[in-house]
Amino acid sequence: MTGLIAKKGSIEIVLPGATFVNTSPFDKYVAWDGETYVLRPTLESIMETDDLRFIGRIDDPKDWSPLHQQVEAFNKIRELITGPKQRIPESLVRRTLADQYGCKPEEITPKQINFEVAGLLRYYPAIELIPSEPIAEEATPQANIRLSSTINSPSAARKMEAYIQAKGLGLTEFATQAQTTDRSLRRFRQTGKIRRDIFENIAKAMKITKEELISE
Numbered sequence: 001m002t003g004l005i006a007k008k009g010s011i012e013i014v015l016p017g018a019t020f021v022n023t024s025p026f027d028k029y030v031a032w033d034g035e036t037y038v039l040r041p042t043l044e045s046i047m048e049t050d051d052l053r054f055i056g057r058i059d060d061p062k063d064w065s066p067l068h069q070q071v072e073a074f075n076k077i078r079e080l081i082t083g084p085k086q087r088i089p090e091s092l093v094r095r096t097l098a099d100q101y102g103c104k105p106e107e108i109t110p111k112q113i114n115f116e117v118a119g120l121l122r123y124y125p126a127i128e129l130i131p132s133e134p135i136a137e138e139a140t141p142q143a144n145i146r147l148s149s150t151i152n153s154p155s156a157a158r159k160m161e162a163y164i165q166a167k168g169l170g171l172t173e174f175a176t177q178a179q180t181t182d183r184s185l186r187r188f189r190q191t192g193k194i195r196r197d198i199f200e201n202i203a204k205a206m207k208i209t210k211e212e213l214i215s216e
Contacts, residue, residue, distance in 0.1 A: 020058065028063075030055040079126075086124035090132045093117065151199040154192030156213045161189055163206050178205040 018037050020030075027039035031052040038052065046052045061069060093113050094105035101108075117129055164174050175182040178201045185202075188194040194202070203213040 015055075023058065028058050028060065030058060081126075083126060085126040085128040086120070087128045087130055088117065088120075089130045093129070094132070149196055150193055151196055151214065152193050153199075153214050155215075156199070156202075157188050157192045157194075159213060160185070160202055160206065174205065178202045 015032055015037075020037075020039070023039060024041075026041045029040045029043050029046055031038050031040060031046045031054055033052055037055065039058075040046050040052075043054065043057075046054050061072070064072070090113065091105070093116060094108045097108045097112060097116060098105040113129070117127060120127060160174075164171065167174075169177075171182040171185055175185050178185070178198065180198045180201060184194065184198055188198075188202075199213070200210055203210045206213065
């Protein structure tokens with residue numbers, strides 16, 4: 001309630017503004033007793049004494065007509081929809097919760113995000129959660145092509161041979177590192193052909209990628 005000017009005859013009294021909290025549902029009328037505001041349940045209880053000056057009636061939504069209540073509810077909803085919103089990036093929520101729970105941001109579930117954001121509604125009546133940008137998947141034109149079970153690369157066989165010689169390894173020793181047999185490696189040296197799974201193990205044993213091993 002803002003400040004008021006009370007008049008009694010030619011005398012004007014400036015009354016201070018006030019806010020009423022935790023009021024009883026029965027105290028609906030406001031009066032001034034000369035020093036402070038007081039609340040009373042009925043207008044008669046104020047008017048029956050000269051010590052109180054009637055100020056007004058507390059506007060309680062419970063006393064509104066059904067139409068008045070619906071109009072006010074409509075206005076509040078419209079304010080939430082059209083009014084300014086607190087914009088919160090989903091990535092911010094994920095990072096914060098991940099730090100809190102000791103996990104990766106991508107492991108945070110939508111249910112956890114919604115629960116935490118809902119807890120902010122007491123501070124921000126209207127919240128807009130900005131979705132994270134989806135991770136673009138790289139095009140893999142060969143993804144649907146069935147890969148051959150055999151690799152044919154004489155250059156890879158020569159690289160393997162050069163590696164074995166540079167490391168001073170025996171063929172059997174290197175075969176053990178590559179989880180295969182020296183017979184398979186000899187065939188690879190002779191023909192340039194090797195099973196794909198053995199080829200991958202050879203690359204791992206040489207500590208290079210499959211692409212580096214097969215490249216010319």
